[in-house]
Amino acid sequence: MFRALQATFGIAVVVFLLMPIFAILPLAFTSSVFLNYPIPAYSMRWMHELTTAEVWRTSILNSLIIGSGATVLATVLGTLASLGMRRGALPMAGLLRTMFLLPMVVPAVVLGVGMQIFLVRLGLASTYLGVIIAHAVLCIPFVIVSVSAALQGIDPTIERAASSLGARPVTVFRRVTLPLAIPGVVSGAIFAFATSLDEVVLTLFVAGPNQRTLARQMFSSIRENISPTVAAAALLLIVGTLCLGGLGALLRWRQGRKTAAAAA
């Protein structure tokens, strides 16, 4: 009796968690003009619309530009900071860490209002650079968390062994530390890109009509004239995220094999 109850509860929650994601995907291929079931016939018209309609095409392009910019900026800054915070050589490391993670905590709307006023004063409102900077602020915590975790996993004795064998600090870093940290950097970059891809609120505040991203376009489409293009865009986002996640997993796996081979 208790077992059956447990199983029912578990299945119900799994369905609750997964049903929405699986419900939206088939609608990318509906032939109807409504974002709703039943699907009268399967067609590619909305995928076609997504890739040919001006607003959607530019928004995809904008997402790629802004996402890449924010990812590069956040990954470089975040990786440097993680390297610096390693080994606890810094005073007030705890305080710094809290500050670095704060952008994850501050409500997006609050940051959005401040960012809007601030970027207007700098003359960066409604520019690509402004949006990239705003997104990078949100992405940095993800990079720092990911790279710090990778650095923590490095056995310091390996580095000590390298220097005792005569390698200079720069060489130790380049030949030992960095290769071991790379998977963390890559997964940090993937997190950063995914964060930028999904960002709506800050974009609403700081982007002009020329910097409309895919997520922003989906937001206004759901709000104003919902059409199955939203489902097509959702499919694109899910496939994109899966590819990125798969890439990260692949890299980790290869790294794992390499370290295992080195240890053997």
Added chain:
Amino acid sequence: MKSGVLRDRSGALLLVLPVIVFLAVFFLWPLWTMVTAAFVDDAVSKVLPRTASSIVSWDGQGVPSQATRKALVQDLSAASEEQALGEAVRRLNSAASGFRTLLGRTIPAVKAAPDPAQVDLAAVDPRWNDTRFWVALKEAMPPYTDRNILAALDLKRDASGIIVAEAADVSAHRLIMLRTLMVAAMVTVACAVIGFPYAMLAASLTGWKRSVLLLAVVLPLWTSLLVRTAAWFILLQNEGLINRALQAIGLIDSPLPLIFNRLGVVIAMTHVLLPFMVLPIYSVILGIPRNLMSAAQSMGAGPIRAFWRVLLPLSLPGLLSGSLLVFMVAIGYYITPALLGGANDQMISSVIAFYATGTANWGLAGALGLILLVVTTVLYAIYGRFSTSQQVPGA
């Protein structure tokens, strides 16, 4: 040895410095800008500096002295920046209606006069004899104001400067804050009620069953928030899957209202935030030694008693930090209520966005944003203290 430590330290600092500078400029400074936007009120005093220093001595009775009126004329004839002047006029007009037309007549007259010193304001427009406008001018002069933060709390200063409540039909910020807390509390409770047993179940299972349960939690986390919100839109609408299914099995005759109301917002937010509840509880339960439960039972406690006295108290830290996390994220939510809620389900973030992007009232947006920021920061501080001290005894 000492110089080595110093070198390490300066090297580390050099690596961390770029992020510190970047976040200081593009994160802390914007937040500070927002806070100051709520308190700075220098639109008028910037344009009319002479009037500002002269009107201070006026007692608020009748009309200010000749010197003050002269100063105003001088300021108006010297004002050249179109945009700054426009902002000052807007600020004054919001304090005393009619100020726009009054200045609209006065400024050209002052500028056209051959000798501004000879202009008599009352002759240009008799409204300059009205104390009301001078009072508004005087009150707009101090460069800092508590007007926005009071308005954010549905308060205002009356004519004598005492803080009083704003009329209930003018402003509803307190109502919206209360609603924000209510929705966040409902979502937190829903997440706890579903998430706690779910985490326990996942921790008690092994093999593929546990993997499925955990995957179901992590997969939505990896899915775009927009995608999930759009998906709930599809499920909850009147012709949506849920209503159709319920109608098909004959449970209901007409569609249940599930979207554009509180229920829809709570369902979708629970779905989005459930992982933040399950994961901390799960990790705490995993840290509880398994033999504790059997020890309790071997000492004569029934399974329910063993749960109440052993497992539940030990997993409370996870439940608490999960609840804090969910509540903290929920009070700042914008997208889900904006897309799935009705007019009566908009939370504080929507109001802030409305003032900032809709009406360009950055002062009020900043004041409301400050309140949200303070509440979130306090919750985060509690969460931070809590999750560092959450060590399961014996583990």
